[in-house]
Amino acid sequence: MPIQNKSIAIVGGGPGGLTLARLLQQQELNVKVYERDLNKDVRVQGATLDLHEESGLEALRKAGLIQQFYELYRPEAGKLRITDKYGQIKLDDHDSGEDNNRPEIDRGPLRKLLLESLEPGTVVWDSHFLRMEKENNGWRLHFSNNNTAYVDIVIAADGANSKIRPWLTSISPVYSGITIVEGNLYDAAENAPELFKLVNGGKVFAFGDEQSLILSQKGDGSLAFYTGCKTAEDWVTKSRIDFSDKDQVLQWFRGAFGTWGPLWQQLFNGEKISFVPRPQYHFPFNQQWKTQNNLTMLGDAAHRMPPYAGEGVNMAMQDALELAECLCSNEYLTSEQAIHAYESRMLIRAAAVTQITLESTAMLHSTDPVGWMTRLFEG
Template sequence: MTSPTPISIIGAGLSGLVCARILQLHNVPVTIYELDDSAEARRQGGSLDIHDDTGQVALKAAGLWDQAREHAHPSGESMRVMDKHAHVFVDTPEPEGGNGRPEIDRTVLRQLLIESLAPGTIQWGCKLVRLASDDHGNTLEFANGATVRADVVVGADGAWSRVRTALSPEKPAYTGITITEFRLTDAATKYPESRALVGPGSVFALSDNKYIGGHGGDHLSLGVGLRVPEDWITATGITGDDPAAARETLLRELADWAEPLTDLIRHSDDTIWPRPIYALPIGFTWPRSPRITLIGDAAHVMSPFAGEGANLALIDGADLASELLSHDDPASGIAAYERRMVPRGAKSAKASQKGLERMFNEKAPKQIVSFFRRMNALTRLFRPILRPHGQG
């Protein structure tokens, strides 16, 4: 058993990484324990729009915003909304200088954070199996046989957080939506028609409780969303192990959709990943612990239909680091962090649920079209105020 370390973070996702980065900038010893064997072991998802009031704040605190911005997708803030017939209702190009929420590939951002840490900060291949606490700290036991002591444990281990089980029996519930993610690599060269259909930014094709959506550019990162039972993956046998069969399953679900849209599935890479979407109750809290807390999806996993999850993960990590640094004892820092995090997470969870309801209904895309048209009108109205003195 090792001697106690000040802070142990469980999970090398965005929240845990940015928290560790900020702590290290202030010379606080921290170790991240990650169950994956390497950074490349698992699919990291597609593109993220980094919000100016959350994700950007966190990356600036980590001293990485300028580097991250260099990886922003050209015209990534453009928006296109259509129905299953590929009839376009909203087609908004990115304005000059953008809207202040640049799109960045999640894998690129995660790697940037990983490389910003001191060598050896991340202990790969460490799956937490038991967490026990006493008056003097925490004991962490891992599947590889390692046992460590930690003054503070931060659960950054995602939707099915092992750390959360030490604080609450609450588990995420199925939202009714399953997304099957896929990519079209080098679509600009191989499938220019598909690239033109999707465009350079976000795209939503919506009808009948179904959607194809995601992000465009030279490489397309998309998903098919369906309102289906929780056991739909098992019932259909759709897996990433048989890409041809997975395509056939998706094409059956979208049999009456326009061919240009279903061609996105036909042309997809073989990396196809079905994923049920789960969420914790809106406003989820847990009994406060003086030495354990949660950040990111471990604290407030929600559906992705408001674009808030990754941004919340980043600001959670930054806020926790800030509060731990500014308080004399961990308990006070954790309490201050949780007072900030819980209402913010609840607000975003409500927005995510509302976004899901706007997108998945029998009248789609009517509600989402109205929403984006209102947003576009407000952006045009307030752009001179939001970007004063000729700033782009």
């Protein structure tokens, strides 16, 4: 194995980084995860995630965690309703019987499951990576709390705005034309009773005027949601909206979704609510970089993409699996060969999935998303 006795730093404790840490620890390798969150209890937001057989679930299976996953997944969470902009249901799979092809799990429990699978002390919290430089045959990492660490190999798993990526490539992301505003409404049964009923424990995809609104219920009783609108790339700054001010966001929503039914404004009820604007980017299909012998990346850091094909987490976990398999294989004599084998396959797979994702993004923001989804459902 080309990385025997080497120290490995994974920067970023998202699903990709934590899955990789688990897989490497199974091979008794010396691995630490440097995560910027202050501790494991920092609230994790975001929608429910469906894991796919050949990627996310396969990684969990190889990590020996599939049984724990099935204890935590939410069978009802995958049920989908598609509505028009007035909330009229156009497609409904709530009565279609149990379908656990793509089982769903909330982000919080998935992170907890992965964290609990690691040896104590593996994750070094409050480690916001700032920069690194070459030292001997490895890297010296610097964090915002002034700590530093020397390691032999660095894996960037620090997400869509990766700070490590520039050490591998200067290829910039391409704006997809869509900006998301992500929100989370707590106590949805009380604050948004009609929407809570409509979501019915699962998901709602609502469409109108080439815009989208996606809602999913989480196990803690909250509703995660995100709007999708065609905007200029710099809309977030140009709009001058203070996204920490609910009233300002509501005012924007009333304008941008002005022709939609009043039902959706329930999303702004309640005091405990937060919003994050996220312009959606992807990387070019033909991205490539020169393989290094002690640095690589996975997940969104390597191939960010909009969420409209539900592939991001699955790709990050499949990257982790394939990278672990390459690094631990006796087929490769050097770490550079192992990393090259991983990167070549990962880049081809990511380009194909990015292509599918962009097609889906375009169709969901077209003039007939319901027709497209109906045809998709019908195979």
